[in-house]
Amino acid sequence: MNTITLQQVLPAVFSETHEAFDSDVWLKNLTIEKGKFYLIEAASGTGKSSFCSYLYGYRHDYSGEILFDNKSSQLLSTRQWTSLRRNSISFLFQDLRLFPELTARENIELKNNITHHKSELEIRQFFEMMGINDKWDTKVSKMSFGQQQRIAFIRALCQPFDFILLDEPISHLDDANGHIMARILLQECKVQNAGIIVTSIGKHLEINYDKILSL
Structure with missing residues (x-):
């Protein structure tokens, strides 16, 4: 995927308020x-969580269009969304979505056993670099939120x-x-020539x- 395009997108909840934006x-x-890097600065209540959910396909309660390589995201099947989340868009959630009853290693293996993208050595090196x-x-469940953020990353x-x-990583x-x-x-x-949001x-x-960009 080379581009994500938003065309006149507005969360449904905002359209109901008739506010100026x-x-x-x-x-x-x-x-x-x-390949480009974007910072979306947002004040509380401006739709940051909605923005993230729209790009990842978790929510669709908006007007306008979101296009992936000029194809409407609303036309994607469940299988296509699954492929996109596995191969094209990675997401570090604000609430992390880790499994507290599992170890750090087990949480990471849940994804890596599907993708086989990193070796155990590479993952251990990340752990060491992140302290x-x-x-x-x-x-x-025994870790601080900051430690959990590093695991989710x-x-x-x-x-x-x-x-x-x-x-909010x-x-x-x-x-x-x-x-x-x-x-x-x-x-x-750099290795993947990937974009950052x-x-x-x-x-x-x-x-x-x-x-x-200001949200």
Whole structure:
């Protein structure tokens, strides 16, 4: 996939309020290109979670069109969405969606056993770089939210992707770990020539964005 295009997209809940919008995204024609980096800055209540869910196909309660390589996302079958999420778009959810009863390793293997995208050595190297090497066999329920964010980030890298969507990825990380995450992310995206879409209501990954957009 080379482009994601939003054409006059607006969440249904906003259309019901009849409010005017000063947004670079909603009710605009916007094309997000593979290989480029985007920061979506949002205030609370402006639809950040909706934006992420629309791109990932979890929600469809909007007007307008979202196109993948000029094909309407509304025409995709369940099988096509599954393929897209496995091969084209990776997503680091704000709420992480880890399984607390499983270990860090087991959470990551749930994805990597399907994709076979990373070797165990590569995954262990990510753990070491992120400072959580001792959490390999620790249940997620025993970890801090910041540690869980790092696990979810590593899991998001265990698949091929043309775009990676990160929803407030460093909200519970210190600056040092945020810089490490940014460095790993840039390395992985360089290999795949992938685009980056980061959403933030404040603290964000420090990378050189091609575009900074206000939601």
